[in-house]
Amino acid sequence: MTATHVEHKSQGPAVVRCAVLTISDTRTLANDIGGDTLIAHLTAAGHVVATREIIPDDPQPMRSTLLKLREQPELDAILMTGGTGISRRDQTFETVNSLLDKVLPGYGELFRQLSYLEIGPAAILSRAVGGLLGSKVLLTMPGSPAAVRLAMERIVVPELSHLVREARR
Numbered sequence: 001m002t003a004t005h006v007e008h009k010s011q012g013p014a015v016v017r018c019a020v021l022t023i024s025d026t027r028t029l030a031n032d033i034g035g036d037t038l039i040a041h042l043t044a045a046g047h048v049v050a051t052r053e054i055i056p057d058d059p060q061p062m063r064s065t066l067l068k069l070r071e072q073p074e075l076d077a078i079l080m081t082g083g084t085g086i087s088r089r090d091q092t093f094e095t096v097n098s099l100l101d102k103v104l105p106g107y108g109e110l111f112r113q114l115s116y117l118e119i120g121p122a123a124i125l126s127r128a129v130g131g132l133l134g135s136k137v138l139l140t141m142p143g144s145p146a147a148v149r150l151a152m153e154r155i156v157v158p159e160l161s162h163l164v165r166e167a168r169r
Contacts, residue, residue, distance in 0.1 A: 017076050038079055080140040102131050
């Protein structure tokens with residue numbers, strides 16, 4: 001890391017207030033292991049989960065929830081798990097992509113690169129996407145606990161404060 005990068009990272013907020021959304025037609029709070037994994041990594045890093053919701057894999061409720069969260073000044077980031085695959089029901093990529101004000105192509109690229117190292121060419125099935133929704137950092141990841149762990153440990157937790165710092169500027 002360069003001195004400038006280290007300096008910028010150190011200027012990010014120590015605590016990031018997050019919304020956690022699970023996109024699924026089958027998950028409930030009782031069996032949402034991907035969402036639980038995401039929350040465990042956030043809280044272990046000292047961040048706050050301000051809200052958690054499970055939303056059907058349907059564009060309209062996803063869209064209305066994201067637009068509502070965009071307007072909440074107390075939130076810094078929206079982290080989503082699920083719906084990033086290629087099945088007919090997977091609508092996260094299309095819905096999120098249509099709402100982003102700025103896209104972070106490197107997030108999805110890096111996630112797939114790291115995923116490839118773990119699962120091989122099946123990594124192409126992931127359509128993880130990230131960007132800014134207004135001034136909120138929005139990152140999606142697959143619903144599998146292993147994919148959530150990979151994204152959180154290798155990308156999200158190490159860069160979340162820095163992303164929020166830059167999004168606020």
